[in-house]
Structure formats: structure tokens, C-alpha cells
Amino acid sequence: MRSGSIVSVLLLGTILSAPAFGQDRSQNTAGDSGDIIVTARRSEERLQDVPISITVLSEEAIAKRNIYNANDLAAYVPSLSLNSNFxxxxxxxxxxxxxxxxxxxxxxxxxxxxxxxxxxNGGTTSGNGAGVGSMMDLQNVQVLKGPQGTLFGRNTTGGAILLVPAKPTNNLEGYVEGSVGDYNLRRFQGVLNAPLSDTFRVRAAVDWNQRDGYLRNRSGIGPDRLGDTDYIATRLSIVGDLTPDLENYTIFSYSRSNNHGVAPKMIGCNPNFNPLTDSPLVAVLGPLSCAQIARQNARGDGFWDVESADPNQLERVEQWQVINTTTWRASDNLTVKNIASYAEYREKADFSLWGDNLLVPGAGGLRLPTITIGLGASGYNSSQSTFTEELQLQGSALGDALKWQAGAYLEVSKPLGFSSSFAHIFLSCTNALTYQCSDPLGFGSISSTNYKDTFNNKGLYAQATYKLSERFSVTGGIRYTMDKLTDINRNLNIYLPAPGTQLFTCQNIIKFNNGAGGPLFVEGPQSARCENVFQTKSNRPTWLIDLDYKPSDDMLLYAKWARGYRQGGINPNNLGIETWGPEKVDTYEVGAKTSFRGAVPGYFNVAAFYNNFRGQQLAVNSVVAPAYVNSVPPIQAIVNAGKSRLWGVEVDASVRPFEGLRLDVSYAYLNTKLQQFTPPTPPVYYSSLLPTAQVGEPLSLSPKNRVTVTGTYTLPLDASVGEVSFGATFTHTDANAAVSQIFSPFLYKVKASNLLNLNVDWKSALGSPIDLAFFMTNVTNEKLITFPGGSWQTFGADVGHTNMPRMFGFRARINFGK
Structure with a gap:
């Protein structure tokens, strides 16, 4: 389907329809967004009164669409993309x-x-997001688009996702729920809400989920199934009304995930070594990669068959958190709120970076691995604690014409010991921690990464909305953020010259030279003699200016200018370019929110935006200078080298054309372009820094057109039968760049996709407290490379992570209480 056709059909359809996801379970107001309550400005407001582009998914929408992780959430929000590379x-x-x-x-x-x-802050993307079990027992999910740089704790350039948990109520109620399905799906959820007194109430929830892997590993090494699900998550919420005006709300949560992770599929090989553009390794590894692809084809491997030679592949994440919110209604015009939290995150991972199983011909099955990343000396790839504290004041004045809030924010994240990993390069290891490895090429090594990162983030903010008239309001907000990141690292190279023998040398090039041109040999994989310290600091203001006008109670027009910024960072593995600075964006947005009632209720919301993006943090690939080929590895570093412009249009709408039928549509048009790439002068160890994005080309993970259409029809049945509904969601996404690489013939593109999901729900079956459901995702079994990768010029192969195949399941819930 061509983009122009999609836009034409969509603009016609949005006059009639898009997602009214935020309704309550009764759906008495389906198609009318007037009763959807959001907290996008840190207080409860009607969705249609908030001058922000938002998509809201209710607790019911989450259940119907079987959303249980970040992948599922991104499938239903057109402006939201996902990098699930790991x-x-x-x-x-x-x-x-x-x-x-x-x-x-x-x-x-x-x-x-x-x-x-x-x-x-692990070596691969981890933490900082929606962990396992975080989608259970929610009031709603709110996706806020664009920088939210005044009211929210951590400054970002893209937006914010708010997960709002169900809060304890005064009712004795709850449910138990079980799901079964293909790939041996077994899932149990349970919720109990109990008022222990007039002023004290609790809510407990649990989510246990297991499913076999959808990726079949054909190497005969390690797990035979990858991409599996195995987690448990629990939550306990307690609300105490200490006085009529003083509430204390505490949430304890714990989650643990233990699975085999995922592996990419080899999709292309480089058989023609080019000495002008390719690493010398391509001459050896390119033909071996082609042999792996030929082997896959000869076996008749399916799309979801991979061939990973990591014998110890795993992905284990454990996280716990406590959040305490104390709210004091000091007067009718002043509320004081204090929000404090403490959390710990720990991760263990072991995986093949390229999903390769390279066999040396005529060598009796000798394997030649490229890069495998596993546990390091400390036993955790990432291990971090986070403490936050926020004091917030909210008030009103001038007969409620002025509404304001102000506050102070502190975030301190400290290491729980060293986070470390071993990247064994061209080594075949059964246990890298004990150096049980063979070295087929004779120059393999282990890169031992050990670091402690400490984040200190402070912010002061204030924002106010003043009603100039009954219909016209102006909002202004400002925040001053102070960020500091300190990195203590001990990074080494480990060589295995003979069985039972190890040599440890510092990675840092200054210590490598050691004043005499030779390596600095040390005593172990975490030697303090290799220690280096890096630090980045940034202090920046961000702001918001918004004008909104309500011609009627059912229409809101707004225009705003917002400044967003994202702090810099550190990667000590990037020799000579270890740090990078902050980036900033100016966003200009105009929008309209309209509701219509009567015989055909619904709403239509539209927003148009333009982003001026500077100091952009971009990834670059290094080319090692000839003098350092045997001592310095190639890296992918982050540099402030980009300037881009991003503009687009977003539509959310919903309509109920007749009783029983609801149509929802969400649409996003996104036009991005890298306007300028100005890399820093490379350090002496690298001859050049190649961009992973090309000037004049779109940015990664930014499809031009994406549309989601959901239709739900509820049968006209007597209440004694229950409520039976049929739903279907269709999502079209244009082809887009996942990563832009200049020389790869596969262009690192994600092809256009058309995904269909179905659900059937039967609430209060035959008048009982039982709800039944059937769900199916990716109904047409669409095959899609969601994130291409690999290293065509360095190792001679391209790989890609696949989407999930068609899956289905059945769910039964027994409700009790109110």
C-alpha cells in the first residue's frame, strides 16, 4: 500500500473515527472522551482539556489486546517505536x-x-523502561508525545510514558485469571483489594507468565528454544488516611525474569572482500558467513529458525522498588505532595551478538565465533540502585483563575558493586569466567569491562496556568536541571596464550603505552591499576509556553513551544572519545481536541509539530588506524555530531456510529531528516569515524506513515447472557530505517508491515462472575525483521532480529466482590 493512499484513506476515516482507549470497564461512554481522566500535567484532568498530544490505553484495552510487555504496547501507539534488539x-x-x-x-x-x-547503564540497553509485570493491574497507560521538560523528573527529548497503577479502593473485590495458549502459554494473574478499616486499605497483585520460545536454535549448542517468556511479578499497595487531609500511599513491587533471551538471524553475507572498504577479517569471515546461510537454506530453515553457538545463553533481570507518596491537603487552595522511592536493578546476560555459528571447513567441526557477551568478574552485567525524592506544591488562586505547581526533584543512582561483562572475541568458550576457551585464529581475546556509574540529577521547576477569560488560557513553565554522571572503570584485555595461562593488560591506551610503547600487564580481570575516572556535567533550563482557547466546552485549540534536553554520557570503552555532551530540541506544536455527542458520539484530536534538534547524540563506527590494528578494537562510539529536523501530524479519534459498534483510529505521519553531521576529530587510534546515519536521510525508527484501526462490535444480547464483543486491530507501518549503514546492500531497512490482531470477549458469561476471552496476535503470520544489525564491513555478515510469529490464547477470569 503506497503512503499517499494510506493518507487519503486515513484522513477520510478520521473524520468518523481513532483510539478511545481510556474508557472504564463499563464503556458507558465509549466513543466520548469527556470522562477519560489523565495525569499528564501531574494532576487529574479530562483528556480533552489537556493541551498535549496523548494516547491513552485503559485497563480494559490492555487486557483485550493482551498487552504484557513493551513490544505489545508499541504495537498500538502509532507514534511509539521500539528497539527490542536485546x-x-x-x-x-x-x-x-x-x-x-x-x-x-x-x-x-x-x-x-x-x-x-x-x-x-549496562553495556547493552537495559533498565530505564517498562520491566516485566509492569503492565498488570493498571488504571491506564498514557503516552505523552514530545518533550515534557518542566514537570517530569528526568529530562528527555522524545516524550514520556505514564504507567498508572490501580489504587486501593474501599471495596472488597478482586479476580483470579488464567491463560493458556500455543507455545505452551501458561499465565496466572490475581488481584485482591481489601479495606481493612475506614481509613486503611490494601491491594495485592501477582502476575506469573511462562511461554516457550518462538525462535528455534538449529546450532545444536545451548538452548534449543530462544525468545521464551518466564517471569513473576508482585505488587502490594497500601493507602492510609492518617487524617481527613493527610494520605499516605505506599507501593512495594518485585519482579524476576529468567529466560534464554533472543538471537538475531543471519540474513546476508559479504562474499566479495573489498580491501578499500572492508576489514581484513571479511576475507576470512565473509565466506564462513555465506556457508552458514547456505547451511540454513539446505536444511529448509524457517523464518524463526536461528543458529546461535552460545552454549550459555541467558537473560535474567531482577528488580524491586518501594514508592511512598504522602499527600497533604493543607487548604482548599494548597496541596503538598512528597514522592520518594528506592529501587534496585540487577541483570545477568549471556548472548551471541551476531547469532553466528561459523564452521571452519575441513577442521572437524571447529567453530569460529565472532563476539559473545557474557557475565564478567562481578557476576552482574548491570547492578544499580536508584533513589528519588520529589517535593511538589500545587495550588490555585484568584478564584481558581490561576492554577500553579512548583517543586524540587532529586535522583541519585549508585552502583551496587561493579557492573561487568566479558566480551569474548574470536574465542570459543564453554565458561569464559574460568577461561575455558579455545582460540581458533590465534589472536582471540576477552574484553573485560568493569565499571561503577553514579548519577546525580537535581531539578527545580514551576508551572502555572492563568485563565485570561472563560475561554482563553496561557500556561508557562520552567525547569532548571543539573545532571552529573561519574564513571569509575577498570577495563582490560585478557589473552590466553596457552591452556591454563592468562595475560591481563589494561585497555586504556595511555596505560597501554606505559611510557615505553608496551602493554601494561596486571594481575587480574578487575585490577585497580587499570582504573580510570570520567565525569560529565550539564546544567540546562527547559521551558514550556502554551496558549489554549476553548470556543466551546467540546473544543480545545492550543499552540505551544517547548524546550527539551537529554543529558550526556560516558562509555569508557571508546578510547579517546569516552564522553559526550547533552542534546537539545525545540518543539513547536499546534493542536485541536474536539468531542461530539448525541446519536453518534466520539472525538477527534489532531496535533502538528516541528522539532529543531541540535547537538544530536549519534552513533559512529570507528576505523582503526593501521598502527593500532592489533592493539585497539573497533568501536561504536557516541558523539554530538548531528543536527536534524523532525515534523509530523498525529491523529487520535473515535466514533460510535450505532449502538454496539465502536471504531478507533490512530495515525502518525513523521518526516525526519539528518541535516548535518559534524564528527569530532578522531583520536590517533582511529583513522576515521563513519556515521550510522546519512545526511539527507531519515532517522532510524521513524516510519513516515503508521496507522492503527480498531473495530469493536458488541452483540445485542440480553443481560442474562452476558456481554459478547468481537474486536480486530489492524496496524500498517511504512518501511523505515532501523540503522542506516552506507555500504550494506541490505540497507538496514525494516520493511513495511501489516499486522492484524483479534480478540473475542464474553463478560459475565451466562450471568456468572466469569469473563472469557480469546486473543490472537499477528494473525497473518507476518514475517518481519524488526531491527537489522551485523557488521558487513567488519565481520562480513548482516543479521536481523525477527518479530514474533502468530500466537493465540484463551483467558478465563473469575471476579469477586463489587
Whole structure:
């Protein structure tokens, strides 16, 4: 389907319809957004009164669409893209083309109960997002598009995702729910809400989910199934009314995920070594990659068959958090709120970076691995604590004509010991921690990464809305953010010259030269003699100016200018370019929100935006200078080299054309372009720094057109039968760049996709307290490479992570209480 056709059909359709996802379970107001309550400005407001482009998914929408992880959420929000290169537990979000590259800070902030997600700063994207179990027992999910740089704790350029948990009520109620399905799906959820007294109430929830892997590993090494699900998440919420005007709300949560992770599929090989553009390794590894592809084809491998030779592949994430919110209604015009939290995040991972299983011909099955990343000396790839504290004042004055809020924010994230990993390069290891490895090429090594990162983020903010008249309001907000990141690292190279023998040398080039041109040999994989310290600081203001006008109670027009910024970062592995600075964006947005009632209720919301993006944090690939080929590895570094413009249009609408039928449509048009690439002068170890994005080309993860259409029809049945509804969601996404590489013939593109999901729900079956459901995702079994990768010029192969195949399941819920 061509983009122009999509736009034409869509603009006609949006006059009639798009997502009214925020309705309550009764759906008495389906198609009318007037009763959807959001907290996008840190207080409860009607969706149609908030001058922000927002998509809201209710608790019912989450259940119907079987949304249980970040992958599922991104499928239903057109402006939201996802990088799940290392599995859904470690996924990062992108909104409007603002992506998170490598070890950069998140471009989209994820907040649970007003608290930002716990930090993690591993070698691969981890933490900072929606962890396992975070989608259970929610009041709603709110996706806020564009920088929210005044009221939210962590400054970001792309937007914010608010996960609003269900709060304890005064009713004795709850449910137990079980799901079964293909790939041996077994899932249990349970919720109990109990008022223990007139002033004290609790709510407990649990989510246990297991499903076999959808990726079949054909190497015969390690797990035979990858991409599996295995987690448990629990939550306990307690609300105490200490006085009529003083409430204390505490949430305890714990989650643990233990699966085999994912592996990419080899999709292309470089058989023709070009000495002008390719690494010398391509001459050896390119033909071996082609042999792996030929082997896959000869076996008749399917799309979801991979061939990973990592014998120890795993992905384990454990996280716990406590959040305490104390709210004091000091007077009718002043509310004081204090939000404090503490969390710990720990991760263990072991995986093949390229999903390769290269066999040397005539060598009796000798394998030649490229890069495998596993546990390091400390036993955790990432291990971090996060403490946040926010004091917030909200008030009104001048007969409620002026509404204001102000506050102070503190976030301190400290290491729980060293985070470390071993990247074994061209080594075949059964246990890298004990150096049980063979070295087929004779120059393999282990890169030992050990670091402690400490984040200190402070912010002061104030925002106010003043009603100039009954219909016209102006909002102004400002925030001053102070960010500091300190990195203590001990990075080494480990060589295995003979069985049982190890040599440890510092990676840092200054210590490598050691004043005499030779390597600095040290005593172990975390030697203090290799220690280096880096630090970045940035202090920036961000602001918001908004004008909104309500011609009627059912229409809101607004225009705003917002400044967003994202802090810099550190990667000590990037020799000579270890740090990078902050980036900033100016967003200009105009929008309209309209509701219509009567016989055909619904709403139509539209927003148009333009982003001027500067100091953009971009990934670059290094070319090692000839003098350092045997001592310095190639890297992918982050540099402030980009200037881009991003503009587009977003539509959310909904309509109920007749009783029983609801049509929802969401649409996003996104036009992005890298306007300028100005890399820094490379350090002496590298001859050049190649961009991963081309000037004049679109940015990664920014499809031009994306549309989601949902139709739900409820049968006209007697109440004694229950409520039976049929739903279908269709999502079209244009082809887009996942990563832009100059020389790869595969162009690193994600092809256009058309995904269909179905659900059937039967509430209060035959008048009982039982709800039944059937759900199916990717009904047409669409085959899609969601994130291409690999290294055509360095290792001679392209790989790609696949989407999930068709899956289905059945769900039964027993409700009790009110």
C-alpha cells in the first residue's frame, strides 16, 4: 500500500473515527472522551482539556489486546517505536524519531506511579523502561508525545510514558485469571483489594507468565528454544488516611525474569572482500558467513529458525522498588505532595551478538565465533540502585483563575558493586569466567569491562496556568536541571596464550603505552591499576509556553513551544572519545481536541509539530588506524555530531456510529531528516569515524506513515447472557530505517508491515462472575525483521532480529466482590 493512499484513506476515516482507549470497564461512554481522566500535567484532568498530544490505553484495552510487555504496547501507539534488539525485558522506546543509542540516556522517560524507571547503564540497553509485570493491574497507560521538560523528573527529548497503577479502593473485590495458549502459554494473574478499616486499605497483585520460545536454535549448542517468556511479578499497595487531609500511599513491587533471551538471524553475507572498504577479517569471515546461510537454506530453515553457538545463553533481570507518596491537603487552595522511592536493578546476560555459528571447513567441526557477551568478574552485567525524592506544591488562586505547581526533584543512582561483562572475541568458550576457551585464529581475546556509574540529577521547576477569560488560557513553565554522571572503570584485555595461562593488560591506551610503547600487564580481570575516572556535567533550563482557547466546552485549540534536553554520557570503552555532551530540541506544536455527542458520539484530536534538534547524540563506527590494528578494537562510539529536523501530524479519534459498534483510529505521519553531521576529530587510534546515519536521510525508527484501526462490535444480547464483543486491530507501518549503514546492500531497512490482531470477549458469561476471552496476535503470520544489525564491513555478515510469529490464547477470569 503506497503512503499517499494510506493518507487519503486515513484522513477520510478520521473524520468518523481513532483510539478511545481510556474508557472504564463499563464503556458507558465509549466513543466520548469527556470522562477519560489523565495525569499528564501531574494532576487529574479530562483528556480533552489537556493541551498535549496523548494516547491513552485503559485497563480494559490492555487486557483485550493482551498487552504484557513493551513490544505489545508499541504495537498500538502509532507514534511509539521500539528497539527490542536485546529482548523485550531490555527494550527502549522512541517517540517521534527520538531514539536511545547504546549507552545514551533514555529519550523517552517511563514513569510508574509518578516515579521514573530505575536506572541501569549496562553495556547493552537495559533498565530505564517498562520491566516485566509492569503492565498488570493498571488504571491506564498514557503516552505523552514530545518533550515534557518542566514537570517530569528526568529530562528527555522524545516524550514520556505514564504507567498508572490501580489504587486501593474501599471495596472488597478482586479476580483470579488464567491463560493458556500455543507455545505452551501458561499465565496466572490475581488481584485482591481489601479495606481493612475506614481509613486503611490494601491491594495485592501477582502476575506469573511462562511461554516457550518462538525462535528455534538449529546450532545444536545451548538452548534449543530462544525468545521464551518466564517471569513473576508482585505488587502490594497500601493507602492510609492518617487524617481527613493527610494520605499516605505506599507501593512495594518485585519482579524476576529468567529466560534464554533472543538471537538475531543471519540474513546476508559479504562474499566479495573489498580491501578499500572492508576489514581484513571479511576475507576470512565473509565466506564462513555465506556457508552458514547456505547451511540454513539446505536444511529448509524457517523464518524463526536461528543458529546461535552460545552454549550459555541467558537473560535474567531482577528488580524491586518501594514508592511512598504522602499527600497533604493543607487548604482548599494548597496541596503538598512528597514522592520518594528506592529501587534496585540487577541483570545477568549471556548472548551471541551476531547469532553466528561459523564452521571452519575441513577442521572437524571447529567453530569460529565472532563476539559473545557474557557475565564478567562481578557476576552482574548491570547492578544499580536508584533513589528519588520529589517535593511538589500545587495550588490555585484568584478564584481558581490561576492554577500553579512548583517543586524540587532529586535522583541519585549508585552502583551496587561493579557492573561487568566479558566480551569474548574470536574465542570459543564453554565458561569464559574460568577461561575455558579455545582460540581458533590465534589472536582471540576477552574484553573485560568493569565499571561503577553514579548519577546525580537535581531539578527545580514551576508551572502555572492563568485563565485570561472563560475561554482563553496561557500556561508557562520552567525547569532548571543539573545532571552529573561519574564513571569509575577498570577495563582490560585478557589473552590466553596457552591452556591454563592468562595475560591481563589494561585497555586504556595511555596505560597501554606505559611510557615505553608496551602493554601494561596486571594481575587480574578487575585490577585497580587499570582504573580510570570520567565525569560529565550539564546544567540546562527547559521551558514550556502554551496558549489554549476553548470556543466551546467540546473544543480545545492550543499552540505551544517547548524546550527539551537529554543529558550526556560516558562509555569508557571508546578510547579517546569516552564522553559526550547533552542534546537539545525545540518543539513547536499546534493542536485541536474536539468531542461530539448525541446519536453518534466520539472525538477527534489532531496535533502538528516541528522539532529543531541540535547537538544530536549519534552513533559512529570507528576505523582503526593501521598502527593500532592489533592493539585497539573497533568501536561504536557516541558523539554530538548531528543536527536534524523532525515534523509530523498525529491523529487520535473515535466514533460510535450505532449502538454496539465502536471504531478507533490512530495515525502518525513523521518526516525526519539528518541535516548535518559534524564528527569530532578522531583520536590517533582511529583513522576515521563513519556515521550510522546519512545526511539527507531519515532517522532510524521513524516510519513516515503508521496507522492503527480498531473495530469493536458488541452483540445485542440480553443481560442474562452476558456481554459478547468481537474486536480486530489492524496496524500498517511504512518501511523505515532501523540503522542506516552506507555500504550494506541490505540497507538496514525494516520493511513495511501489516499486522492484524483479534480478540473475542464474553463478560459475565451466562450471568456468572466469569469473563472469557480469546486473543490472537499477528494473525497473518507476518514475517518481519524488526531491527537489522551485523557488521558487513567488519565481520562480513548482516543479521536481523525477527518479530514474533502468530500466537493465540484463551483467558478465563473469575471476579469477586463489587
Amino acid at each position: 529482548g523485550p525485558e531490555k527494550a527502549s522506546f522512541a517517540i517521534r524519531g527520538f531514539v536511545q543509542e547504546g549507552k545514551t540516556a533514555p529519550s523517552v522517560g517511563v514513569y510508574f506511579a509518578d516515579v521514573v524507571a530505575p536506572r541501569a
